[in-house]
Amino acid sequence: MTTEIKGANILAALENQGYRSTLPRREIVENLEKRSDGFTAEDLVRDLPHIGRATVFRTIKLLMESGIICKLSLLNGEPRYSMAHAEHHHHTVCVTCGAIGEFHAGTIERLLRLIGNEVGGAIIGHRIELYISCATCARENRPVPSIGHLRVS
Amino acid sequence: MTTEIKGANILAALENQGYRSTLPRREIVENLEKRSDGFTAEDLVRDLPHIGRATVFRTIKLLMESGIICKLSLLNGEPRYSMAHAEHHHHTVCVTCGAIGEFHAGTIERLLRLIGNEVGGAIIGHRIELYISCATCARENRPVPSIGHLRVS
């Protein structure tokens, strides 16, 4: 029931926005399709050594602006990218293995909008990252790092 | 009604954790007290040129681990630090002027805990940033940048 844009459709989406369909872009999109979890820019650079570093970053930026991939932060601030499977959503990040999940929560959206009123000014958007110890890591009792003020009381 | 730790108390807190009260640390803490809004590491480096860059970063890390300051992200991912006025809290970030605010929302905490159950695995903590156009910027109609998948529908 996800509204994932994929394959040729991604390129088509870019073309509709006036961007050209080039070989590097096709290769990057193709590579992304194989990925089910979070990835780094360097993953792509490593996987596609004949494509320039700058091009990889430029394409990532393009895909982000088009809402096709999104960027999130591990606990320590390390960046990760992941395919955007839904229009607006949030991420779960496993603090031990780094696995990325996705969730949607209408109630939170509504709440945040209310809070926006209280806070003064116009609410534009938000970022929510939920740090978890994923099912596998929790089962294996892998030690959870200290997370400072991000912890839940 | 905030539980802000300040001045000598910050140093005392560090000493209680076994850290020494050194001149650079005192100067950094003193400088931080003057700040009411978000700041960058480079702000401190610039303000305290006789203190080494590494020491500034080391002290920031220390203060973060002690829960005295916290780190957050502007829309574009740029890091900002801000004094932690409450135990566990979240931030509002003005997307046009970068002003940092703070809010607390028990309801969201509870909700996220519920979502944690659904998501599978153990919930450890979370990060929430609410992007706004602050009262001043909204009044002056300053243009809001595109924010990709972070926007609220």
Added chain:
DNA sequence: GCATCTATTGAGACAAGGTATCTTTGTATT
């Protein structure tokens, strides 16, 4: 007050993640 022990500092090299510049190449269009 002085010696000592060790945490901390400063300087500077290094690393990750990304952007800017500039020339060459590739794509869409006529």
Added chain:
DNA sequence: AATACAAAGATACCTTGTCTCAATAGATGC
């Protein structure tokens, strides 16, 4: 096919930190 301009590649550069290592300075015992 010719052309115009978007995009690529190479590379230098920037920002935000971290690491190393010798020199220094707090805390402590005497």
